[in-house]
Amino acid sequence: xxxxxxxxxxxxxxxxxxxxxxxxxxxxxxxxxxxxxxxxxxxxxxxxxxxxxxxxxxxxxxxxxxxxxxxxxxxxxxxxxxxxxxxxxxxxxxxxxxxxxxxxxxxxxxxxxxxxxxxxxxxxxxxxxxxxxxxxxxxxxxxxxxxxxxxxxxxxxxxx
Numbered sequence: 001x002x003x004x005x006x007x008x009x010x011x012x013x014x015x016x017x018x019x020x021x022x023x024x025x026x027x028x029x030x031x032x033x034x035x036x037x038x039x040x041x042x043x044x045x046x047x048x049x050x051x052x053x054x055x056x057x058x059x060x061x062x063x064x065x066x067x068x069x070x071x072x073x074x075x076x077x078x079x080x081x082x083x084x085x086x087x088x089x090x091x092x093x094x095x096x097x098x099x100x101x102x103x104x105x106x107x108x109x110x111x112x113x114x115x116x117x118x119x120x121x122x123x124x125x126x127x128x129x130x131x132x133x134x135x136x137x138x139x140x141x142x143x144x145x146x147x148x149x150x151x152x153x154x155x156x157x158x159x160x
């Protein structure tokens with residue numbers, strides 16, 4: 001069997017394993033090797049929290065559709081996308097840190113949007129606290145990765 005066919009089959013099997021993961025990742029630790037950005041706890045936490053934000057935003061008033069709803073959905077999704085981009089740029093420490101910093105900014109932006117939703121009474125106190133606390137946890141994870149990029153970046157490339 002050709003190497004590319006085997007690699008595609010292995011990637012499909014990895015994707016199936018990803019879909020079998022249980023929800024509720026916040027506070028858990030992965031025991032297996034991290035081979036993909038989807039294996040990162042911080043990505044899984046950001047994805048889960050972003051999906052919660054999306055569901056909550058469905059309850060916002062229609063007049064917020066092109067303002068708060070759009071902004072909170074974009075920023076919550078950007079937390080995840082910037083983590084994925086950082087993972088792909090981990091050959092270069094500065095680029096890796098830069099994308100994680102972007103993710104950190106998007107998480108903080110989402111916290112502001114969720115606070116506006118709370119202050120306008122679109123969500124309750126418990127919902128606000130849960131989302132805000134989840135983003136505080138995600139921010140802590142991002143800061144730890146930014147502070148210790150050597151644990152994540154790839155070593156120098158060797159000539160073949």
